[in-house]
Amino acid sequence: MTTTYDYLIIGSGIAGLYAAILARKHGSVLVLTKGSIDDCNTRWAQGGIAASVGPGDSPEKHLRDTIEAGAGLVDEEAARVLTAEASDRIGDLVSLGVPFDTVHGEVALATEGAHSTPRILHAGGDSTGAHIELTLASVARLEGITVLEHTIATEIVTKPASPLAREVGEGLGVRAIRALDTASGERTTYDCRALILATGGAGQMYLTTTNAEVATGDGIAIAYRAGAEIMDMEFVQFHPTALHLPGVQPFLISEAVRGEGGLLRDANGERFMAAYDERAELAPRDIVARAIRERMLATDSDHVLLDVTHLDPGLVTARFPQIYRFCADNGLDITRVPIPIAPAAHYTMGGVRTNTWGETSVAGLYAAGECACTGVHGANRLASNSLLETVVFACRVIQRTIDSPNGRAEPTPDAGSLRPVPSDAPGAGDVPPLTREALQSLMWRDVGIVRGRDSLTRAASVLAAWQSTPAAPTDRPSQELADLLTCSRLVTEAALAREESRGAHYRDDFPEPREDWRRHLVFRRKEAA
Ligand code: FAD
Numbered sequence: 001m002t003t004t005y006d007y008l009i010i011g012s013g014i015a016g017l018y019a020a021i022l023a024r025k026h027g028s029v030l031v032l033t034k035g036s037i038d039d040c041n042t043r044w045a046q047g048g049i050a051a052s053v054g055p056g057d058s059p060e061k062h063l064r065d066t067i068e069a070g071a072g073l074v075d076e077e078a079a080r081v082l083t084a085e086a087s088d089r090i091g092d093l094v095s096l097g098v099p100f101d102t103v104h105g106e107v108a109l110a111t112e113g114a115h116s117t118p119r120i121l122h123a124g125g126d127s128t129g130a131h132i133e134l135t136l137a138s139v140a141r142l143e144g145i146t147v148l149e150h151t152i153a154t155e156i157v158t159k160p161a162s163p164l165a166r167e168v169g170e171g172l173g174v175r176a177i178r179a180l181d182t183a184s185g186e187r188t189t190y191d192c193r194a195l196i197l198a199t200g201g202a203g204q205m206y207l208t209t210t211n212a213e214v215a216t217g218d219g220i221a222i223a224y225r226a227g228a229e230i231m232d233m234e235f236v237q238f239h240p241t242a243l244h245l246p247g248v249q250p251f252l253i254s255e256a257v258r259g260e261g262g263l264l265r266d267a268n269g270e271r272f273m274a275a276y277d278e279r280a281e282l283a284p285r286d287i288v289a290r291a292i293r294e295r296m297l298a299t300d301s302d303h304v305l306l307d308v309t310h311l312d313p314g315l316v317t318a319r320f321p322q323i324y325r326f327c328a329d330n331g332l333d334i335t336r337v338p339i340p341i342a343p344a345a346h347y348t349m350g351g352v353r354t355n356t357w358g359e360t361s362v363a364g365l366y367a368a369g370e371c372a373c374t375g376v377h378g379a380n381r382l383a384s385n386s387l388l389e390t391v392v393f394a395c396r397v398i399q400r401t402i403d404s405p406n407g408r409a410e411p412t413p414d415a416g417s418l419r420p421v422p423s424d425a426p427g428a429g430d431v432p433p434l435t436r437e438a439l440q441s442l443m444w445r446d447v448g449i450v451r452g453r454d455s456l457t458r459a460a461s462v463l464a465a466w467q468s469t470p471a472a473p474t475d476r477p478s479q480e481l482a483d484l485l486t487c488s489r490l491v492t493e494a495a496l497a498r499e500e501s502r503g504a505h506y507r508d509d510f511p512e513p514r515e516d517w518r519r520h521l522v523f524r525r526k527e528a529a
């Protein structure tokens with residue numbers, strides 16, 4: 001069966017649904033999503049969405065904070081677009097019905113790490129993502145947008161450039177996407193004019209993660225296989241504060257908790273952040289996550305404590321109802337006892353490389369949201385800039401498909417390729433069988449918050465060995481595992497190549513940033529070109 005649409009959008013988080021709502025005015029739209037409509041990271045977003053809408057704030061100040069957090073790798077043009085278009089996109093979300101919290105009739109603005117002023121809009125206290133997802137899903141339903149649930153995109157079908165087109169520098173173009181109906185097992189090819197990947201991040205590469213089960217990097221992996229450029233994969237953000245209770249999933253404890261005055265203490269009850277950064281608890285995430293890891297090692301503990309017991313209990317329960325309830329359901333009254341926390345993989349800074357219009361290096365293929373790499377986050381994302389990025393660039397993708405269809409980003413001349421499986425990769429007998437858990441454990445241990453040549457080399461060789469015995473994916477779990485493997489190889493090879501420390505990428509054998517590494521690493525599968 002083949003079906004044709006103007007817009008094919010893969011993913012039903014904020015990026016996919018917002019793009020679909022905008023695209024609906026300009027042509028036929030189909031959204032494919034591999035789980036239920038609200039199976040995504042978006043619905044779990046807590047802290048909020050950043051925008052310079054408060055008194056005394058400005059896009060310029062927001063831009064400066066974004067650049068400062070990004071540790072020398074932020075693409076200034078893209079970040080300028082992000083911060084300049086923020087308030088218009090917030091206006092759109094409000095018009096669509098997102099109920100942002102207010103105080104005395106004005107929008108309520110919170111503080112988060114490395115923001116120089118309060119600028120985080122939130123909804124339902126700490127349930128921002130749930131409100132956004134619910135609102136967009138109901139608008140999509142009202143607009144009659146077709147969302148095919150339980151349908152996983154598996155492969156991009158490209159059309160090779162003609163010899164003449166190659167001569168004038170034109171490369172691959174998108175024709176269609178192949179997808180699998182996970183209930184019936186039926187495979188379908190959907191033709192399209194514009195293919196928009198909105199498939200989210202790859203946090204499931206790691207054993208300890210705040211991410212939803214669906215965050216398996218599929219869009220990044222299928223784009224790589226189709227010949228698109230993938231950038232900045234070595235920069236994985238570890239959130240400093242995820243709940244750490246035996247047998248309980250690592251539930252996020254929002255950065256906004258520290259914004260309201262929450263304090264970090266080690267297992268002995270001592271505060272420690274001031275020794276690491278003058279901004280203490282509100283330093284950028286990479287600094288706080290590494291400091292926590294170091295204190296855990298120093299105190300021989302698997303967690304530190306996030307203490308809000310000195311705050312007004314009424315404020316804690318009103319401002320963080322979701323966190324309060326989740327902890328209470330697990331036997332922890334956070335107004336009375338400090339919260340045991342530890343860092344967890346949280347956000348994929350890298351992804352499918354795009355320009356400021358969401359165009360990738362493959363004509364007709366666009367990417368928006370966490371699966372894309374616009375360059376706005378550089379080496380370390382500023383808190384609450386992610387939800388903002390999704391809407392700013394999803395909107396620009398749709399504008400572009402109208403004004404200048406079938407475009408593509410200028411390719412990167414010196415893009416590398418994943419190395420072929422090295423001949424010295426361990427044989428199948430020397431590595432454990434490939435399972436999601438084995439991969440997650442390897443990545444957590446060897447490619448985690450702190451990496452080094454030895455751990456990265458070991459991981460690269462196990463991942464390569466797994467890659468050398470490919471089995472064609474037959475269902476959603478095996479497809480996701482194949483995609484996680486591709487993303488993990490991209491992260492590990494990029495981390496091995498980058499011989500410095502910068503932002504979220506910390507190498508114990510190269511602990512300082514190096515000026516000659518103030519550049520991006522881009523991968524493109526050469527055989528696809
Ligand atoms: P997602 O919301 O993850 O949606 C991806 C969609 O793609 C899903 O529907 C998924 O099922 C679908 N999909 C994936 N692969 C396929 C496939 N092969 N075929 C079909 N469908 C597919 N950011 C902020 O700015 N502020 C916050 O307060 C904040 N809090 C967060 C809290 C948590 C716990 C987490 C995990 C993240 C948080 N983030 C926050 C990050 C932010 O939520 C995400 O970056 C953002 O929601 C990503 O949106 P998205 O639409 O790109 O992806």
Ligand code: SIN
Nearest residue numbers: 046047254255383384
């Ligand atoms: C949080 O609430 O701490 C998450 C915010 C983010 O990831 O930007």
